[in-house]
Amino acid sequence: MSETLKEKALKEGVPIIKDEGLAFLLNIIREHDCIEILELGTAVGYSAIQMASLDRRIHVDTLEKNEELYQEAVENIAQNGLSAQITPYHTAIEEFKTDKRYDLIFVDAAKAQYGKYLEMFLDNLKSDGVMVFDNTVFHGLIYDPESITSRNLRNLVKKIIKFREKVHNDERFDIMMFDNIGDGILVLTRRKK
Numbered sequence: 161m162s163e164t165l166k167e168k169a170l171k172e173g174v175p176i177i178k179d180e181g182l183a184f185l186l187n188i189i190r191e192h193d194c195i196e197i198l199e200l201g202t203a204v205g206y207s208a209i210q211m212a213s214l215d216r217r218i219h220v221d222t223l224e225k226n227e228e229l230y231q232e233a234v235e236n237i238a239q240n241g242l243s244a245q246i247t248p249y250h251t252a253i254e255e256f257k258t259d260k261r262y263d264l265i266f267v268d269a270a271k272a273q274y275g276k277y278l279e280m281f282l283d284n285l286k287s288d289g290v291m292v293f294d295n296t297v298f299h300g301l302i303y304d305p306e307s308i309t310s311r312n313l314r315n316l317v318k319k320i321i322k323f324r325e326k327v328h329n330d331e332r333f334d335i336m337m338f339d340n341i342g343d344g345i346l347v348l349t350r351r352k353k
């Protein structure tokens with residue numbers, strides 16, 4: 161299945177997680193025995209389907225603001241027989257509120273908002289939970305932001321750099337940055353007191 165879903169997404173220019181990043185993410189889920197997962201950024205459901213397919217006990221809540229992508233995700237999830245395991249929400253991340261606590265929060269949406277999403281959803285992370293951020297090297301652009309000619313892109317890349325520095329220096333967290341995996345993956349856990 162997902163080879164076709166992946167191919168279709170790539171052909172249509174829908175951004176999905178890179179193979180290496182996905183393998184890494186799935187490994188985290190296995191290692192930490194993550195059952196309750198929140199995903200910020202569904203697109204067409206590719207990564208949600210991959211995560212839920214790992215284990216029948218896994219449940220994924222996933223958020224997408226784009227109506228068309230959300231509808232496609234709903235179809236793809238149903239076609240893969242995973243409607244009981246994946247709950248897609250058509251919502252802006254900023255509007256989503258829940259009391260649920262998750263083993264894993266996978267952040268794969270508006271990169272400029274990563275710092276905000278971290279604070280917004282920290283209370284929804286179990287004390288031993290893991291937060292994973294994708295695209296934290298942003299195609300390698302974080303290494304030389306001044307060479308970026310587009311001002312918007314440069315500002316976005318600077319925000320990602322700021323986010324990396326901020327979490328790195330934040331004593332609440334233990335951070336691991338895997339810059340060579342996929343498009344850069346940042347893994348955050350709460351520091352034990």
Ligand SMILES: C[S@@+](CC[C@H](N)C(=O)[O-])C[C@H]1O[C@@H](n2cnc3c(N)ncnc32)[C@H](O)[C@@H]1O
Binds near residue numbers: 175176205229269270
């Ligand atoms: C990189 S794609 C997600 C890819 C998906 N996780 C995968 O690997 O299959 C990011 C998605 O986040 C959505 N998005 C961006 N900002 C958002 C927001 N503020 N609220 C909800 N969805 C958002 C975009 O529409 C896009 O579909």
